[in-house]
Amino acid sequence: MTLIEVIISILLLIGGILALISGIGILRLPDVYGRIHAASKVSTLGAITIMVAVFLYFLVEGTFVPKLLLTIFFIFLTAPVAGLMMGRSAYRFGIKLSDTSTEDDLKKYMEKKSEANQ
Amino acid sequence: MFGTILNIVLIMLSLNIVICFVRTLIGPSLPDRILALDAIGMQLIGIIGVIMIAQDTVAYAEVALVLSILAFIGTVAMSKFIERGVIFDPD
Numbered sequence: 001m002t003l004i005e006v007i008i009s010i011l012l013l014i015g016g017i018l019a020l021i022s023g024i025g026i027l028r029l030p031d032v033y034g035r036i037h038a039a040s041k042v043s044t045l046g047a048i049t050i051m052v053a054v055f056l057y058f059l060v061e062g063t064f065v066p067k068l069l070l071t072i073f074f075i076f077l078t079a080p081v082a083g084l085m086m087g088r089s090a091y092r093f094g095i096k097l098s099d100t101s102t103e104d105d106l107k108k109y110m111e112k113k114s115e116a117n118q
Numbered sequence: 119m120f121g122t123i124l125n126i127v128l129i130m131l132s133l134n135i136v137i138c139f140v141r142t143l144i145g146p147s148l149p150d151r152i153l154a155l156d157a158i159g160m161q162l163i164g165i166i167g168v169i170m171i172a173q174d175t176v177a178y179a180e181v182a183l184v185l186s187i188l189a190f191i192g193t194v195a196m197s198k199f200i201e202r203g204v205i206f207d208p209d
Contacts, residue, residue, distance in 0.1 A: 016130035
């Protein structure tokens with residue numbers, strides 16, 4: 001194995017391990033908000049790491065592929081927005097936090113807003 | 119050696135797709151299912167990247183790009199739908 005293959009292998013393995021960590025989080029965390037936290041952050045970083053490895057592989061081979069850079073940029077831009085939308089819709093859908101949660105800051109804000117509307 | 123690592127990463131990503139599918143089946147509420155489907159989209163992008171290295175072709179670059187866009191739009195549309203019952207609200 002050459003040096004660049006070692007670097008690409010390390011990046012790919014980091015991506016796969018991050019994907020597995022996010023899978024464990026999705027399966028085992030107690031409520032929806034924790035699962036959104038696992039799914040939207042960790043699996044996004046895993047996908048970005050794998051795409052960086054793919055980009056490096058083809059760059060070393062001599063082909064510059066701007067579509068891969070565009071994919072990385074787009075995932076980086078849209079995944080937090082998707083996580084925000086899922087969390088907000090889950091809260092407005094009326095899903096309770098888990099019993100071990102101690103703080104609910106959005107509840108105070110929602111109550112203040114509904115008082116202001118009345 | 120390099121091919122073995124590619125196979126290991128593919129197996130990891132596939133295992134994660136199975137886990138997300140289990141969450142889609144047992145998920146107690148609707149947002150659970152939506153987030154599991156979103157995570158499946160992310161892992162599919164990773165799988166396509168690994169297959170690009172394994173087959174040594176850049177033909178699948180568009181597939182990864184379009185898949186990321188579709189996963190994002192699907193997630194946002196389903197979240198808006200369960201939030202108010204409408205996808206395009208005027209305000």
